[in-house]
Amino acid sequence: MTPTTAPSAAPEAVPAVRLDHVGKEFNGSHAVHDLCLDIAPGEFFSLLGPSGCGKTTTLRMIGGFADPTEGAVLLSGEDVTSLPPNKRNVNTVFQSYALFDHLSVADNIAFGLKRKGVPKAEIRERVGAMVDLVQLGGMAERKPRTLSGGQRQRVALARALVNRPAVLLLDEPLAALDLKLRRQMQVELKQIQREVGITFVFVTHDQDEALTMSDRVAVMNGGRVEQCGTPEDVYERPESRFVAAFMGTSNLVGGVFRDGAVHLDGGPALPVGPRPGIAEGSAVDVSIRPEKIWLSDFEPGMPVVNGVIRETVYSGPTTTYLIELAPGVTVAALEQNTARARMEDRWAGGETVELAYDPEHALVLSH
Amino acid sequence: MALRTPVRTERPAPAKNVGGRGRRPRPSAAGARIWTWLTLPGTVWMSVFFIASLLLVAAISFGTTDQLGDPRFGTDLGNLKALADPAYRDVMVRSLGYALLTSVICLLIAYPVAYAVALHAGRFKNALIAAIVVPFFANYLVRMYGWSVLLSDDGPVLQLLRAVGLADDHTKILNTGFGVIAGLVYGFVVFMIIPLYAAMERMDTALIEAGRDLYGGPLRTFLFVTVPATRQGAAAGMVLVFLPAMGDFVSAQFMGGPNQIMIGNLIQDKFFEGQDWPLGSALTMALMAVLLLAMFGYLRRTRKDEAEATR
Amino acid sequence: MNPTAPPPRPRRRRGQRRRPVFAIAVTVVFFVLLYLPIAMVVLFSFNAQKSLTIFKGFSLRWYEAFFHDSVLLGSLGMSLEVSLVAMLGSVVLGVALALGLVRNKGRLGAYAGLIMMVPLITPEIVTGVASLLLFKGLGVTLNSGTVMIAEITFSISYVTVILRSRVAALNPEVEEAAMDLGATRWQALRLVTLPALLPAILASAVLIFALVFDDFVLAYFTTGVDPQPLAVRIYSAIRFGVEPTINAVGTLMLAGSITLIGLALAIPRLFGRRGGLDLISGE
Ligand SMILES: Nc1ncnc2c1ncn2[C@@H]1O[C@H](COP(=O)(O)OP(=O)(O)OP(=O)(O)O)[C@@H](O)[C@H]1O
Numbered sequence: 018m019t020p021t022t023a024p025s026a027a028p029e030a031v032p033a034v035r036l037d038h039v040g041k042e043f044n045g046s047h048a049v050h051d052l053c054l055d056i057a058p059g060e061f062f063s064l065l066g067p068s069g070c071g072k073t074t075t076l077r078m079i080g081g082f083a084d085p086t087e088g089a090v091l092l093s094g095e096d097v098t099s100l101p102p103n104k105r106n107v108n109t110v111f112q113s114y115a116l117f118d119h120l121s122v123a124d125n126i127a128f129g130l131k132r133k134g135v136p137k138a139e140i141r142e143r144v145g146a147m148v149d150l151v152q153l154g155g156m157a158e159r160k161p162r163t164l165s166g167g168q169r170q171r172v173a174l175a176r177a178l179v180n181r182p183a184v185l186l187l188d189e190p191l192a193a194l195d196l197k198l199r200r201q202m203q204v205e206l207k208q209i210q211r212e213v214g215i216t217f218v219f220v221t222h223d224q225d226e227a228l229t230m231s232d233r234v235a236v237m238n239g240g241r242v243e244q245c246g247t248p249e250d251v252y253e254r255p256e257s258r259f260v261a262a263f264m265g266t267s268n269l270v271g272g273v274f275r276d277g278a279v280h281l282d283g284g285p286a287l288p289v290g291p292r293p294g295i296a297e298g299s300a301v302d303v304s305i306r307p308e309k310i311w312l313s314d315f316e317p318g319m320p321v322v323n324g325v326i327r328e329t330v331y332s333g334p335t336t337t338y339l340i341e342l343a344p345g346v347t348v349a350a351l352e353q354n355t356a357r358a359r360m361e362d363r364w365a366g367g368e369t370v371e372l373a374y375d376p377e378h379a380l381v382l383s384h
Numbered sequence: 385m386a387l388r389t390p391v392r393t394e395r396p397a398p399a400k401n402v403g404g405r406g407r408r409p410r411p412s413a414a415g416a417r418i419w420t421w422l423t424l425p426g427t428v429w430m431s432v433f434f435i436a437s438l439l440l441v442a443a444i445s446f447g448t449t450d451q452l453g454d455p456r457f458g459t460d461l462g463n464l465k466a467l468a469d470p471a472y473r474d475v476m477v478r479s480l481g482y483a484l485l486t487s488v489i490c491l492l493i494a495y496p497v498a499y500a501v502a503l504h505a506g507r508f509k510n511a512l513i514a515a516i517v518v519p520f521f522a523n524y525l526v527r528m529y530g531w532s533v534l535l536s537d538d539g540p541v542l543q544l545l546r547a548v549g550l551a552d553d554h555t556k557i558l559n560t561g562f563g564v565i566a567g568l569v570y571g572f573v574v575f576m577i578i579p580l581y582a583a584m585e586r587m588d589t590a591l592i593e594a595g596r597d598l599y600g601g602p603l604r605t606f607l608f609v610t611v612p613a614t615r616q617g618a619a620a621g622m623v624l625v626f627l628p629a630m631g632d633f634v635s636a637q638f639m640g641g642p643n644q645i646m647i648g649n650l651i652q653d654k655f656f657e658g659q660d661w662p663l664g665s666a667l668t669m670a671l672m673a674v675l676l677l678a679m680f681g682y683l684r685r686t687r688k689d690e691a692e693a694t695r
Numbered sequence: 696m697n698p699t700a701p702p703p704r705p706r707r708r709r710g711q712r713r714r715p716v717f718a719i720a721v722t723v724v725f726f727v728l729l730y731l732p733i734a735m736v737v738l739f740s741f742n743a744q745k746s747l748t749i750f751k752g753f754s755l756r757w758y759e760a761f762f763h764d765s766v767l768l769g770s771l772g773m774s775l776e777v778s779l780v781a782m783l784g785s786v787v788l789g790v791a792l793a794l795g796l797v798r799n800k801g802r803l804g805a806y807a808g809l810i811m812m813v814p815l816i817t818p819e820i821v822t823g824v825a826s827l828l829l830f831k832g833l834g835v836t837l838n839s840g841t842v843m844i845a846e847i848t849f850s851i852s853y854v855t856v857i858l859r860s861r862v863a864a865l866n867p868e869v870e871e872a873a874m875d876l877g878a879t880r881w882q883a884l885r886l887v888t889l890p891a892l893l894p895a896i897l898a899s900a901v902l903i904f905a906l907v908f909d910d911f912v913l914a915y916f917t918t919g920v921d922p923q924p925l926a927v928r929i930y931s932a933i934r935f936g937v938e939p940t941i942n943a944v945g946t947l948m949l950a951g952s953i954t955l956i957g958l959a960l961a962i963p964r965l966f967g968r969r970g971g972l973d974l975i976s977g978e
């Protein structure tokens with residue numbers, strides 16, 4: 018699945034959410050540090066990062082559940098930093114769903130509309146439409162306790178969406194679901210977002226989820242945004258060691274940059290082409306994704322290095338080889354087990370092979 | 385019983401200067417002030433009607449009485465000195481003895497009962513524990529009165545004992561120290577059963593089976609496995625029985641005679657018959673002091689236990 | 696039979712523990728002695744004669760006597776009134792205190808958490824003396840109002856202890872969800888938090904009603920002369936000459952409080968929640 022709606026963000030458009038040097042301190046330590054983000058209207062924006070990096074805290078500051086200790090939160094250009102949650106045109110899907118157990122599904126969904134004083138007939142109509150949208154027909158009168166995890170998740174979503182907020186905040190909404198249901202809900206969620214056209218700010222620590230669903234992703238680490246861009250940007254062109262390591266598997270090899278190549282310690286040099294931003298003789302890391310390493314059918318002009326197969330890991334559609342380039346320097350390479358590749362074509366441990374890659378795929382990250 | 389309150393120290397950090405809009409404190413978006421407003425009424429109420437009144441008791445115990453018998457504030461140490469008077473001292477020692485004996489007897493009763501109910505009652509467990517708790521909520525006086533009728537000189541219990549030759553015509557229960565203790569035990573044994581029962585429920589029954597392998601006999605297993613494993617429940621029960629037993633005055637009145645009065649009876653007397661409120665207050669303070677000591681000892685013990693458990 | 700074969704060992708049945716005969720015997724005696732005094736009161740409330748030791752046939756005369764005794768009826772009315780007011784007052788203050796206590800992480804919360812524990816470890820006689828001194832010190836005439844205040848003071852702690860663990864167990868996100876959907880803090884409290892706490896609130900209300908109705912010591916220290924709460928009347932009656940009417944009153948009170956405590960235990964189940972006994976063991 019590829020994101021079809023590119024952010025319709027003309028640069029001068031007012032961002033749906035703007036975090037302006039936002040920080041949050043708990044007992045003297047920063048959970049979120051000097052955060053600046055612009056999220057365009059209609060965008061599916063993900064906050065991705067390891068546990069404890071401040072994703073929830075960021076979301077809670079947008080929602081109004083936590084007061085930033087520094088900076089300002091702007092929604093559609095308006096400073097809402099000191100507005101309580103009920104005065105913000107934002108709704109949240111909580112990780113625990115936070116359904117009202119004493120109310121029926123329909124009353125849960127109607128809760129926000131009732132607070133706003135929407136006429137009864139309109140409430141009934143909108144709740145009905147929402148129940149259909151999230152495919153909960155026939156369950157409107159049940160109590161949340163009697164629903165399955167996936168159904169409760171839909172109630173939480175419907176309860177937030179029915180208010181037609183400018184921004185919907187979702188805190189790991191799929192984390193409690195099993196893998197299969199999660200995949201299904203990912204697709205549904207994305208479809209719903211396209212249908213209603215609401216800005217989604219989506220928190221997850223699952224990088225697959227972030228990559229498949231988002232228009233843009235902000236990778237967070239230790240309370241800071243390490244990199245922010247399209248899924249392709251952050252996956253293909255990580256700007257830091259952390260992002261490269263966090264997004265999928267990546268071969269990270271240390272060395273010294275000289276003459277358009279990275280010289281590994283006691284090993285071969287990996288040609289990477291000219292890098293204007295990198296100083297001659299500086300210590301760097303090279304990052305190459307395992308699937309970007311070729312073991313056969315090289316194209317002309319590709320740099321080639323020799324290595325020794327140390328291990329072969331077969332996993333269905335792909336086979337991963339662990340290849341030693343120099344003592345202590347091992348990289349992984351991924352081969353598709355396509356129709357053309359036969360069993361006996363696979364390398365065995367100890368064999369010497371040639372590796373090739375496109376220098377463009379070798380990212381050089383200075384320390 | 386949650387005797388210790390976890391004290392959280394986290395406080396919302398003060399809002400700092402935001403967006404260059406001056407140093408004016410910003411209203412908190414999260415609006416935590418409501419919790420203060422909810423806490424205040426109850427806290428003020430308790431402070432006035434409970435804490436302040438206890439302080440008043442302490443103050444009056446240094447006071448004197450005027451000619452009309454009304455209490456006056458003062459700095460008189462006479463009441464506290466009077467506590468050392470043998471007449472009062474004996475009553476206090478007796479109360480302490482009765483309350484301690486009551487706790488021990490409750491423990492001896494509660495262990496087998498809690499054991500049988502917690503580990504051998506099967507699906508009747510909840511029903512049985514409810515059957516123990518429910519009468520406790522029945523009126524204390526009525527229960528005590530029924531108990532005194534039961535143990536009276538020609539009541540069913542003594543008649544039965546006489547019939548089987550365990551008692552003669554002169555055996556009495558009422559108007560003896562034993563009678564008072566019987567009353568206290570009847571009144572408060574449930575406070576011992578509940579924590580012990582809870583401790584036994586938590587206990588891993590595999591422990592008992594292991595104990596059987598290790599020590600063999602059920603008695604040795606009970607002594608070396610069950611008792612140590614439920615020690616904390618027993619300690620909590622001891623305190624929970626000791627506190628009300630020490631302050632009771634109904635049992636001594638219904639079950640005892642003039643020679644069995646307890647400190648509670650003295651206090652009652654000073655306030656309702658003798659009209660010597662300062663002395664009554666001093667006695668109350670003495671009672672409170674004993675109880676606080678017991679409480680303090682208990683807390684120190686559980687702290688030590690916990691410290692050892694985490695080592 | 697082959698003489699060299701080892702004798703078959705008696706097989707120990709695993710998992711079937713021997714019944715602890717001694718413990719069960721003690722338990723049986725315990726239950727008999729627990730209920731016998733109550734049974735005596737009930738039995739003699741139906742005695743046809745005035746005797747308190749010999750049962751001479753069934754009659755309802757003592758119940759009749761009670762319902763014609765205007766003093767006792769006045770006491771009953773006062774006790775009901777005091778219990779009702781104390782129940783309402785302590786539930787309102789106690790629930791608010793429990794909510795504030797759990798969420799209030801400052802010094803106020805710590806102080807409140809401390810002082811609400813003190814009444815639970817203070818014998819009633821001390822509380823009684825203290826209340827009496829306070830009311831006298833303030834120059835207040837003792838009447839049903841003073842009893843109510845003292846009973847509320849004593850009951851707040853129970854309500855707070857029962858509610859506190861329930862409040863702590865609530866998911867704070869639910870309240871946030873309500874605010875997220877446009878509710879103010881108060882609305883969130885009223886529309887979401889209180890309904891979630893309703894079973895515990897009702898159970899503690901019933902429990903407090905029963906406790907206050909039965910309470911003697913505090914009422915004794917804080918009541919005026921006329922009317923006096925039923926428990927105080929019973930006390931005087933037992934102390935200064937027992938009339939069989941007392942058995943009838945006692946039986947009615949037993950029936951009342953056992954019904955109420957049963958109700959308190961059943962309420963959480965009526966709401967489809969687990970258990971009710973932890974209500975009591977929470978003390
Ligand atoms: N109320 C709080 N008090 C103190 N520290 C907090 C509080 N809430 C969060 N933190 C700290 O702030 C940091 C960021 O927490 P946050 O919940 O935002 O992480 P997260 O990225 O959502 O992690 P996860 O993926 O595990 O949900 C953590 O180190 C956490 O311990």
Ligand SMILES: [Mg+2]
Nearest residue numbers: 072073074188
């Ligand atoms: Mg989180």
